[in-house]
Amino acid sequence: MNDVQINSSAKFIIIGQGLAGSILAYFLLQEGQEVQIIDTPEFPSSSKVAAGLYNPVTGRKLVKTWLADKLFPFLEYFYAQLEKELNAKFFHPQAIYRPFVNEDSQKYFKSDHVPDDFSDFGTLTFDNVKYQNIVNSQLGGVTTKHSGWVDLKVMLSAFRSYFLEKGILKEENFSLKNEYENQKVIFCEGFEGRNNPHFNYLPFNPVKGEILDIEIENIELKEIINQGAFVVPLGENKFRLGATYSWHDLDFTPTEQGKNDLIEKYQKLMKPSMRILAHNAGVRPATKDRRPLIGLHPEIKNIGIFNGLGSKGVSLAPYFAKQFVDFLVYQKELQSEVNINRFASLYLGVDKV
Template identity: 35%
Template sequence: MKEVDYIVVGCGLASISFCEKLYKNGHSFVVFDDGSQQSSLVAAGLYNPVILKRFTEVWKAKKQLSIALPVYEVIEKRLGIKIDYQLQILRRFASIEEQNLWFSAADKPSLESYLSTTIIKNSNINVVAPFGFGEVLQAGRLDTETLIRHYKKFLIEKDSLRNEAFVYENLSINDLKVSYNNIKAKKVVFAEGFGVKNNPFFKDFPLNGTKGEVLTIKAPDLKIDFAIKSSVFIIPLGQDNYVVGSTYNWTDKSNNPTEEGKEELTSKLKTFIKCDFEVVNHVAGIRPTVKDRRPLIGAHEDHQNIYVLNGLGTRGVMIAPYVANELYNFIENNAELDREIDFRRFNS
């Protein structure tokens, strides 16, 4: 019988961030993951402190960035990988009115350090941007696929990963410990993204699933080394490859890419990119979104050693280390949960 402090279910951004807290503080743990949840794996990985549709600050952006970036730096050094890339993100203006809205937003104290007041003129013949761009500061891209792949290798080396589905019926719970097959643990944290909809311990969880589809294209003539946010975003990967995304589908709950999603992305891309391109990859995943766009964390009402870490939505790269930190302090240090992230806020 293997004895650990924690069982963690899932191996996406939320789980990895929580495992980092456990590792840093000397807790033993085992992670279960069957690869069924794709949202972290297929995420484009952009992080920026501004909602570029409305030119407003991301919720707790400063705090999230101050926690997230050092976490990813620690992982890079320990695993000997590069995952965090500083990246220039340019918001394409569709009109003079959008330029004016940008300048108004940049005057706000909460946004002045994130929005450049210098309009960047377009000089690329294959990009349509007659009104230029606004530059987002303190932004970048996390290579989530590389992170997850190498983090799983790290867990395997520690004998801390089980590549299998977690069978809820096999979990036995008492006040002091839980047991699952040949493992005894003090606590269980479910960080399984949209997969929590199948979890009987959180069967009434107020989680919506939003399907997102993302393309990888090859465009040899485009030649940009910055990301553009317009009706869709396009992110350079190197070697003339770019990520294009993403769609938002609130009804389809499968991980299967669709022709409709591909057509939507390519047609929007063609409104501001003039060169030829080839679609070389097409993936999809279900984002764990919440109607108030806030995370869902906390303890099970009947089992105080069963916890949930979920609801990261479309900004998991920034928010995951922050909420992992909040949940850890709630569990280990008896800290009070902020009501904005406590899933009980939806209880009637």
């Protein structure tokens, strides 16, 4: 790698201009901090091919996802304001319709087991009138609120222009050969973070995912459909179909197996025929405990990491980028569930860099 000329006045150096790096840099700028971003544009980014969904419920019983009451109000305000700042359209609040997969699932939601606060994020229907010609289920389903998707390709392109205009983005390789004692270097490298010699002790668990862009003619669909697969309306008869999960062959190459799996998922979920327009793959920077990896190195205190957002990056990144900035700038506490200090014992068990 080539050494990069770093702006000596920049207090923070952000490595990577994906979802994590871009939002972290943005919040640092909002606090009046001098920032330098280093990105390798020719290296593929999972953020640019991710579906960008955000969804406040999880699991078969559709319980609130971790920290939903904090994350979702924060992200809804953040992305709406960010669109204005970047002068771009990428935030798409949209209900998600989840058909009941079988009668047992329907019975559960007809029972008294539904959480008291369920109406905060979902509504129930026990027939399928509105999608009877589209979805392969006549049992009804759950429609979730405070959900939708972010067009990450558009957002990251807008961020790139924003950072270039400010003169703080360098599109080059980075090498940490020099000492940056008066600066903090924060690595936001996605799943490649597992190969960073300073942070390879952390329990990354990257997951390859594939999606299809498809065309479905003559249907009116204004909600995301999600049951075993998701179908996201993009407009003009275009939709995004996803996703697969593979812990092998962690690369950005679409596979025939992935395509066939998605076609099978689609046919199980949807009635209309579709045509494939594009096929993409990425690698989610997931972790063993499904929590982000945030904090400073155990010994080298001017090196940090903001990573491990997994498939929930759109919902996790704004809230925890702001929390990390408060930690870096104002010495506020990081939440213990995301602080890499929770893996101190793993660090002590490996050779130090």
